[in-house]
Amino acid sequence: MLAEWVAVESDSIQPQLRAEVTQMVKIAAASLQDLGANVMLHDIGIQQLSGGQNISLPPVILAKLGEDPLKPTVCFYGHVDVMPAKTQDGWKTPPYNLTEIDGDLFGRGATDDKGPVLAWINAVNAFKALNIDIPVNIKFLIEGMEEAGSLGLEQLVEKEKDCFFSNVDYIVISDNIWLSTTKPALTYGTRGNACFSVQVEGGEKDLHSGSVGGIVQEPMSDLIALLDSLVNSCGHILIPGIYDDVVPFTEEEKKQYELIEFDLKGYKANIGVKEIIYHTKEEIFSHLWRLPSLSIHGIEGAFYEPGIKTVIPSRVIGKFSIRQVPHMDLIKVECQVKKYLENIFSERKSSNKLTVSMQMGAKPWVANINDPQYEAAKKAIKKGLNSFYHGNWFCLEQY
Structure with missing residues (x-):
């Protein structure tokens, strides 16, 4: 299914591809309906282009699965639009053709953010296939304009705060990266x-x-x-x-940086550069996150x-x-x-x-790493990847 999603050129930056974005939103909505979720497509109006023309914004998905008052409610956020991608930008494979190379999958949106959205859908499917009760109520917020600034989303969230979002206990976003290619990470903040x-x-x-x-x-x-x-x-x-x-650095933050394992050579190879401006991990982390x-x-x-x-x-x-x-x-x-x-x-x-x-x-944001959902996430990562990693094998990262 990921290959089918990647094949849709849902580029939200270029107005001439807006129909592709809308199509991708509807494909995601259909996948949620297949889960048995109650899916609503919300119209969020129009976008005025720099030349004065008006173009429709793609709808935003609000979906819910389960309404047990004894269970907490987790809202998953994701987006199914992508940034522009052309072969001349440096792609070694066709960007809208999911390609496997040495076990890695390459395609626009495979990581940001179609792959993660599908991962949540597949996780729910796994519970259903195994006839296991899902321990939480689930809500989905999925949009198609994130790469263009999430146009219209803030207004919709404000409108629905006392309705759709009123009973949400936790929000999970899977639209981030790992500092390392080998160690899982939990992101507890992002720059604006x-x-x-x-x-x-x-x-x-x-x-x-x-x-x-x-x-x-x-x-x-x-x-x-x-x-x-x-x-x-x-x-x-x-x-x-x-x-x-x-805000000045705190001693607690400095200690947190010291605990994070970091392979500078591997990091440079991963981002495809020979040198970076800073050379110590403390300097690098502070300029990446702080x-x-x-x-x-x-x-x-x-x-x-x-x-x-x-x-x-x-x-x-x-x-x-x-x-x-x-x-x-x-x-x-x-x-x-x-x-x-x-x-x-x-x-x-x-x-x-x-x-x-x-x-x-x-706006930027930063969360409390001791919050219950972070503790739950740590346990889930350890349990899910225990056969692949050992010891102190994941880190907390602030982007």
Whole structure:
């Protein structure tokens, strides 16, 4: 079944593939119905694109299985949309064709997050096939716009908080990764994500560099300067005040880091790089989990095909994101970014027009690792994988 799910190009970023996303949501809904779950597809409205067009958002699945008042209720969250994937991005296999290589499965969504959603469905199926009573009531929240910022989801959750979600005791998310490829992990926190666009607009049309190069202030030059001002070569964010709300490290956290086994060589091989900026596990963990980071993702409006096109774009848009940690406020981060870029832009004394906007914002979170559901998860992992791992074989990770 995973191969069938991976084959659906449910890319939520590209509007022209929205029908594929909706189809994937309906496929997941049908699988839940086959379990005997009560499945509801909720309409969450429309999305307005940057060009002004409106496009329907895919429905969100709310499903429930079991309503025993003596049992706790666990809600599983997952998503069935994916990020864009093309062979030229570095895929060694067709991204929408599930391929097995040396026992590993490769395909867009196999890990994030179609595979985990199917794992929960298969787990329930196993209970039913063995005629074993499921010890909890189960609810499912499955969406198709997570990769695009979970558009419409917050409003639906708010609407259903006193109804569908009113009796939920625990929430489980299986949309994370392990620090190691050999040891299981429990994630107890994630950084948030504030996504920005920086638009620099010049004249009314693209120009030829052979005709006017050297006499106009080029939007691309302004944009490159702005993007270059955001972060230094060591990954330190240069926006004033961005680290002000980061809580100092505690001794308890430092001790937790010391207990985590970490193979630096294996980690670099797994992510496909020769070197990383930091060399001790404490530095690496803190910059992965405990400190904000800034990444530049792309430029829209610039020529990117092979070959040379000697054009001066009239309008370019840079895209970057800041992964913020708990206690950082999204609104404050947005103000800090806008003020900083506007100051840098004014120093260039450019006649072009600058527009900075936050396109998407997700809050960070961190949980208590001693919470009952984490204790239950530890026991479940040990019991399920005991034949493969021994000793102190799993770690707690904060992303």
